[in-house]
Amino acid sequence: MAAPLSVLIVDDEALARLRLRTLLGAVTQPALVIAGEAGSAEQAMALLRREPVDLLLLDVRMPGRGGLALAAALHELPRRPAVVFVSAHGEHALEAFDVEAVDYLTKPVRLERLQAALERVAARRAPLPAAGPVLVVSERGRLRRVPLAEVLYLRAEAKAVLLRTPGETIALDETLAELEQRLGAGFLRIHRNAIVARAAVRALEPRDDDEGWAVRLAPGDEWLAVSRRQLAAVREALGES
Numbered sequence: 547m548a549a550p551l552s553v554l555i556v557d558d559e560a561l562a563r564l565r566l567r568t569l570l571g572a573v574t575q576p577a578l579v580i581a582g583e584a585g586s587a588e589q590a591m592a593l594l595r596r597e598p599v600d601l602l603l604l605d606v607r608m609p610g611r612g613g614l615a616l617a618a619a620l621h622e623l624p625r626r627p628a629v630v631f632v633s634a635h636g637e638h639a640l641e642a643f644d645v646e647a648v649d650y651l652t653k654p655v656r657l658e659r660l661q662a663a664l665e666r667v668a669a670r671r672a673p674l675p676a677a678g679p680v681l682v683v684s685e686r687g688r689l690r691r692v693p694l695a696e697v698l699y700l701r702a703e704a705k706a707v708l709l710r711t712p713g714e715t716i717a718l719d720e721t722l723a724e725l726e727q728r729l730g731a732g733f734l735r736i737h738r739n740a741i742v743a744r745a746a747v748r749a750l751e752p753r754d755d756d757e758g759w760a761v762r763l764a765p766g767d768e769w770l771a772v773s774r775r776q777l778a779a780v781r782e783a784l785g786e787s
Contacts, residue, residue, distance in 0.1 A: 550578050553579070555580065556586075556587070557583075562605065563585075570660070574661070575661070576667075587613065598623070603630055604617065606633040614642065617629045617647065618645050621714075626713070629647045630667065631647050633651075648663065686717070698743055699740060699741060722739065722741065737771055746763045749761065
């Protein structure tokens with residue numbers, strides 16, 4: 547059985563924190579534990595450095611550093627929590643998803659919406675790192691050890707290579723060619739700009755838009771394009787005729 551979801555409530559208003567605590571107490575699924583409360587971004591970051599949590603219920607507008615800035619800074623932590631924003635101001639929703647928020651709830655929060663957001667977080671929660679091979683990568687000049695079993699794919703974009711796991715997206719300083727040499731047989735190049743974990747591939751299907759092909763990855767149900775040049779190799783690797 548999975549460990550309960552640990553939740554930190556971050557809001558500068560005491561009454562808002564109390565209401566969220568009350569709502570969390572009425573949630574039936576998933577199992578959760580309230581790890582604490584913070585009245586500011588600075589207090590929240592200090593708590594997170596001492597004790598990681600699975601989820602922040604985070605207000606957007608707070609004195610000092612706001613919720614969006616805090617969410618962007620979470621990449622500094624060894625273990626980045628998921629974020630669900632809780633705000634009286636709906637106009638920040640697009641910005642919230644730019645910092646990889648799982649959901650954006652508007653006040654007053656309904657129990658059904660909160661529970662749905664928590665279920666999404668629980669479904670996407672990455673497993674605890676297990677013993678096994680790791681990929682040592684460079685992120686913003688610092689080294690990180692990412693268990694290979696957690697890597698879903700790596701994709702080159704304009705200014706960085708993005709490494710995707712079930713719980714986060716990491717922007718790397720290295721090139722895709724450099725990383726490919728360290729990945730091993732469990733990974734497959736599907737495009738000049740993308741490498742996927744074989745174990746994450748659930749389907750190879752033609753796409754309707756330009757008659758190209760794509761692989762569907764799980765968890766997350768993401769689609770990545772397969773180049774015509776790589777199509778035969780991908781079919782062979784996936785055991786298709």
